[in-house]
Amino acid sequence: MKKYIPFFIVSLIVFLSIIIIFTKGSVYTGPEVFLPGYKYGKPLDKVENENVKNFVKISKDFGDGSNVLLIVYDKNSFFNNSSTKKLMLLQNELQSKDYIINILSPLNLVKVIGFNKAFYVKNGVLEKEILKDDNAKTLISRDGKYAVLNLIFSPQTNARKHINEVENIAKKYFEQFYLFGEPVIDNELFKELLKQTYVYPIIMFILIVIFFYFQVRYFKISLFIVFTPITAAIITIGLFFLTGRPLNTLTVMNVSFLLIIGSGYGLHYYNAFHRFNSLEETKKHISRPILFSMLTTVAGFMSFLFVEIEAFKELGILVSIGLVITVILIFTLGHSFLRHNKTFKKPSSLGIRFLGNKVATISLIVFLILGIFSPFLIKNISVKSDMVSYFSKNSKIRQAYKIMEGVFNFREPIYLVIEKETPLLATDNEKIKKIKENLEKYNLIASVDFPVDVPIPILYNFAKSTPSLKYYISSRNKIRLVINLTADGYYNVDQVKNYIDSNIPKDVYKYYISGSALIWNDINNNVRKAQIESLSFAAILIFAMVFIIFRKIQTTLSVMVPILFTTIMNFAVMSIFNIKLDISTAITSSILMGLVIDYSIHLASEEYRTKSPKDAILNVGPPILANGLGLILGFSVLLFSSLKLFQSIAILLILGISVGLYFTLIIQPLLLKKKK
Structure with a gap:
C-alpha cells in the first residue's frame, strides 16, 4: 500500500488545483501588461507611464470608452435609397444598445450653414456632396462603396464581450463587413x-x-x-x-x-x-x-x-x-x-x-x-x-486593416486634446484651423478630423443635442482633434508626436496627446x-x-x-x-x-x-x-x-x-x- 501514497498525494493536489483553475482562473488580453511599472490590480492611471495616463485621462475628459470601427460594403455604393436605408437601420439598432453611447458615421456627419446644422442625408438618400467634406474622409470611401461606423462604447463597458452581438447585428444588413479596434483584437486574442x-x-x-x-x-x-x-x-x-x-x-x-x-x-x-x-x-x-x-x-x-x-x-x-x-x-x-x-x-x-x-x-x-x-x-x-x-495575413483583422490602409489611407488614430484656461471662442477657430492644416501637410498623417468651420461656442451648444459633435468637445475650454495616421505614421509615432509638439502655440494652449499607438x-x-x-x-x-x-x-x-x-x-x-x-x-x-x-x-x-x-x-x-x-x-x-x-x-x-x-x-x- 505504501507504494501508492506518493500517487495519492499528487492526485489530491492535482484535483484541488483543477478546482482552483475552473473557479478562479481567467485570461487577460490587454497590452498594458507589457509596460514597465505595470502591476496587476494597480489602476492604469497609477502606472508610471505618460501615455497610459493620457489614455485614461481622455476617457474621463470626454466620457467615452473603447471604440470599434465597423466597415460595411455595398457594391452599389451608399448614394441610393436602398443602401442608405440599410445603413440607417444598422446604425439605429446599434445605437439602441445601452453599451454604445455614440456612433460617428456618414449619416450623422454635421454640416453647419450659418447658425443652423444639417446632415448629408436628403429624402432618405446619402448625398454625394459629403465627399467634399474633409471630415468625411475616414467615414466614406471616394467611390461611396465603403462606409465606416465608429462605435463609441461607454467607459464602464467591457467592449470585448459585445463584439459577437455587434457582428450578428451587422450580418442582418450587410453580407460584407469588417470590424477593427482593440476590443475586436482582444476578442480574437x-x-x-x-x-x-x-x-x-x-x-x-x-x-x-x-x-x-x-x-x-x-x-x-x-x-x-x-x-x-x-x-x-x-x-x-x-x-x-x-x-x-x-x-x-x-x-x-x-x-x-x-x-x-x-x-x-x-x-x-x-x-x-x-x-x-x-x-x-x-x-x-x-x-x-x-x-x-x-x-x-x-x-x-x-x-x-x-x-x-x-x-x-x-x-x-x-x-x-x-x-x-x-x-x-x-x-x-x-x-x-x-x-x-x-x-x-x-x-x-x-x-x-x-x-x-x-x-x-x-x-x-x-x-x-x-x-x-x-x-x-x-x-x-x-x-x-x-x-x-499578432494575426496571420488571411485573418479578418488583417483584412479590415488592409481596407483601412488601402481605401481610407489611415490606421487607428491618435488624439490631440487642446484646452485653454478660459472658454474657447470663435477667434480660436482660426488658430485650430491652422494647426489642423499644418498637421495634414505632414506625410505621416493621413488626415485630421475636427469641424473647424463651426465656431467653437456654437459647436458646444450643438453638441448638447448632437452626439456626433459631442465627440469633439468636452467642455467650453477643451476640444479633441482626431489625427488619423498613415501606416508609416503608426510605426513612427514618436516623429508624429514631435511634429505635433512643434505646431502647438504653447503660450496659448495646454494640450496632451493620447492613443494606443503611443502605448x-x-x-x-x-x-x-x-x-x-x-x-x-x-x-x-x-x-x-x-x-x-x-x-x-x-x-x-x-x-x-x-x-x-x-x-x-x-x-x-x-x-x-x-x-x-x-x-x-x-x-x-x-x-x-x-x-x-x-x-x-x-x-x-x-x-x-x-x-x-x-x-x-x-x-x-x-x-x-x-x-x-x-x-x-x-x-x-x-x-x-x-x-x-x-x-x-x-x-x-x-x-x-x-x-x-x-x-x-x-x-x-x-x-x-x-x-x-
Missing part, C-alpha cells in the same frame, strides 16, 4: 488564448506520447513521461490562480512550455535506467545531469526577472516553478513507478551513430561562415510591432531593451552553472558553443523570414539557450563518465534526439494557430532546436575531444 490553455496542450500531449512510444517502446512509460510535466503545469497554474492573477498573452504559454520541455527529463531518466539496469545506479549517474539541465533551463527563464516588464517575470517564474515540480515528480513517482514495473523493452536508438571528426569539422566550418555573415542579416530585424501583427511604441522600445537584458542575464547565469557542474573552463566553453550558434541562427532566421522582434519572439532566444544547453550538459556529462565522445553519443544520443524531436513535434502544433505570434514562436523554436540538436550531436563531440 481571448478565443485563441483559451485554445492555448486548454486545447493545444491536449494535442501536444497526444503527439508527444505517441512519438515517445516509438523511442521507449512501452506505452505506460511514454504516458508517464508526459504525465509528469502536465501534472506540474496543472499544479503551477492552480498556484498562480490562487494569487488572484489572470494569465496573459505570454503566461498562457506556460502549459505548452512545461509539457514540451519537462517531458525530456523523464525520457533521459528512463533511458539511463535501461543503460544501468539499476535504480540506484540510475539515480547516481543521471540525477546530476537532469538536475543541472533543469537548473540551466530555469536560468534561461529566470533571466526574465531582470526585465522590467511584469509579464516576462511572471512567465519566467511560472515555467521555472513548473520545471522544478516536474523534476521532483520524476525523482519520486518515477522511482516508484520503475521499481514496480520491471518488464520493459530496450529503447530504440533512433539510428543514432557517431559520424566522426570529418563531418563535424566541415559542419563547424559551415556554422562559422554563417556566424560571420549573420550580423548583416540581424541588423534588418524589425522591432515595429502592434496587436495587428505600443513604448512597448516596442521596452521589448528591445528586454531582449538585450534577458539574453545577457541568461548567458551569465547559464555559464556560471555550467562552470559549477564541470569546473573546467575548456569543458564549459565547449558546452556553451552550441547555444551561441543557436542564438545567432535564431536572429538570422528572424531576418530571413521577416519575423519581427515583438513581445512573443523576444522570449525565444533565452528559451533556446535554456533548452539547447540541456543537450550539451547530458552529452558532456556522459563523455566525462565514459571518457569517450563516441560512447557518449551512442549512450545519450537517442534520448537527446527523441527529446529534441518531441519538442519540435510539440511546438509544431502552434503552426496551426490563427495567431501569427504563436506561429512565429513555433518557427523560431523549431528551427532553433534543430540547429541545437545538429550542433550537439555532430559538432560537440569534436569540441569535447579537442579540449583534451
Whole structure:
C-alpha cells in the first residue's frame, strides 16, 4: 500500500488545483501588461507611464470608452435609397444598445450653414456632396462603396464581450463587413488564448506520447513521461490562480512550455535506467545531469526577472516553478513507478551513430561562415510591432486593416486634446484651423478630423443635442482633434508626436496627446531593451552553472558553443523570414539557450563518465534526439494557430532546436575531444 501514497498525494493536489483553475482562473488580453511599472490590480492611471495616463485621462475628459470601427460594403455604393436605408437601420439598432453611447458615421456627419446644422442625408438618400467634406474622409470611401461606423462604447463597458452581438447585428444588413479596434483584437486574442490553455496542450500531449512510444517502446512509460510535466503545469497554474492573477498573452504559454520541455527529463531518466539496469545506479549517474539541465533551463527563464516588464517575470517564474515540480515528480513517482514495473523493452536508438571528426569539422566550418555573415542579416530585424501583427495575413483583422490602409489611407488614430484656461471662442477657430492644416501637410498623417468651420461656442451648444459633435468637445475650454495616421505614421509615432509638439502655440494652449499607438511604441522600445537584458542575464547565469557542474573552463566553453550558434541562427532566421522582434519572439532566444544547453550538459556529462565522445553519443544520443524531436513535434502544433505570434514562436523554436540538436550531436563531440 505504501507504494501508492506518493500517487495519492499528487492526485489530491492535482484535483484541488483543477478546482482552483475552473473557479478562479481567467485570461487577460490587454497590452498594458507589457509596460514597465505595470502591476496587476494597480489602476492604469497609477502606472508610471505618460501615455497610459493620457489614455485614461481622455476617457474621463470626454466620457467615452473603447471604440470599434465597423466597415460595411455595398457594391452599389451608399448614394441610393436602398443602401442608405440599410445603413440607417444598422446604425439605429446599434445605437439602441445601452453599451454604445455614440456612433460617428456618414449619416450623422454635421454640416453647419450659418447658425443652423444639417446632415448629408436628403429624402432618405446619402448625398454625394459629403465627399467634399474633409471630415468625411475616414467615414466614406471616394467611390461611396465603403462606409465606416465608429462605435463609441461607454467607459464602464467591457467592449470585448459585445463584439459577437455587434457582428450578428451587422450580418442582418450587410453580407460584407469588417470590424477593427482593440476590443475586436482582444476578442480574437481571448478565443485563441483559451485554445492555448486548454486545447493545444491536449494535442501536444497526444503527439508527444505517441512519438515517445516509438523511442521507449512501452506505452505506460511514454504516458508517464508526459504525465509528469502536465501534472506540474496543472499544479503551477492552480498556484498562480490562487494569487488572484489572470494569465496573459505570454503566461498562457506556460502549459505548452512545461509539457514540451519537462517531458525530456523523464525520457533521459528512463533511458539511463535501461543503460544501468539499476535504480540506484540510475539515480547516481543521471540525477546530476537532469538536475543541472533543469537548473540551466530555469536560468534561461529566470533571466526574465531582470526585465522590467511584469509579464516576462511572471512567465519566467511560472515555467521555472513548473520545471522544478516536474523534476521532483520524476525523482519520486518515477522511482516508484520503475521499481514496480520491471518488464520493459530496450529503447530504440533512433539510428543514432557517431559520424566522426570529418563531418563535424566541415559542419563547424559551415556554422562559422554563417556566424560571420549573420550580423548583416540581424541588423534588418524589425522591432515595429502592434496587436495587428499578432494575426496571420488571411485573418479578418488583417483584412479590415488592409481596407483601412488601402481605401481610407489611415490606421487607428491618435488624439490631440487642446484646452485653454478660459472658454474657447470663435477667434480660436482660426488658430485650430491652422494647426489642423499644418498637421495634414505632414506625410505621416493621413488626415485630421475636427469641424473647424463651426465656431467653437456654437459647436458646444450643438453638441448638447448632437452626439456626433459631442465627440469633439468636452467642455467650453477643451476640444479633441482626431489625427488619423498613415501606416508609416503608426510605426513612427514618436516623429508624429514631435511634429505635433512643434505646431502647438504653447503660450496659448495646454494640450496632451493620447492613443494606443503611443502605448505600443513604448512597448516596442521596452521589448528591445528586454531582449538585450534577458539574453545577457541568461548567458551569465547559464555559464556560471555550467562552470559549477564541470569546473573546467575548456569543458564549459565547449558546452556553451552550441547555444551561441543557436542564438545567432535564431536572429538570422528572424531576418530571413521577416519575423519581427515583438513581445512573443523576444522570449525565444533565452528559451533556446535554456533548452539547447540541456543537450550539451547530458552529452558532456556522459563523455566525462565514459571518457569517450563516441560512447557518449551512442549512450545519450537517442534520448537527446527523441527529446529534441518531441519538442519540435510539440511546438509544431502552434503552426496551426490563427495567431501569427504563436506561429512565429513555433518557427523560431523549431528551427532553433534543430540547429541545437545538429550542433550537439555532430559538432560537440569534436569540441569535447579537442579540449583534451
